[in-house]
Amino acid sequence: MPAYNPADIHTLFRHAFNLGDVEALLALYEPNAVLVVDGKKLIGRESIRKELESLLERRGRMTLETRAVVESQHGLAVLHGGWVIEPPMGMGTEIATRGLSTEVVRKQPDGTWLFVIDNPYTPE
Numbered sequence: 001m002p003a004y005n006p007a008d009i010h011t012l013f014r015h016a017f018n019l020g021d022v023e024a025l026l027a028l029y030e031p032n033a034v035l036v037v038d039g040k041k042l043i044g045r046e047s048i049r050k051e052l053e054s055l056l057e058r059r060g061r062m063t064l065e066t067r068a069v070v071e072s073q074h075g076l077a078v079l080h081g082g083w084v085i086e087p088p089m090g091m092g093t094e095i096a097t098r099g100l101s102t103e104v105v106r107k108q109p110d111g112t113w114l115f116v117i118d119n120p121y122t123p124e
Contacts, residue, residue: 002112006077060085075107
């Protein structure tokens, strides 16, 4: 299911993450999108795939709340979200990971929205 408004992309990301579906996650990114990880830019779906696969290996459960959406008249929007990834039950001392995200999404010719830039660790 595609995102038909900018905020839908958070719902779709959370759902695909919780299913462990890397293909559904990648489908939310433009082909040359940028994912910022540890201050480095990963460019393109194949680079992003490796990072998402690594993240999904933890098998955590994500919650993601859209905190703000600023949409332009030119088919771009900035989203801010608060997220938490809880470790699976029985994982001992592993603690939840949390952060604030900032993303830029672009309206595609078919009316859907995709990530252009995804920064899951926005400085607080």
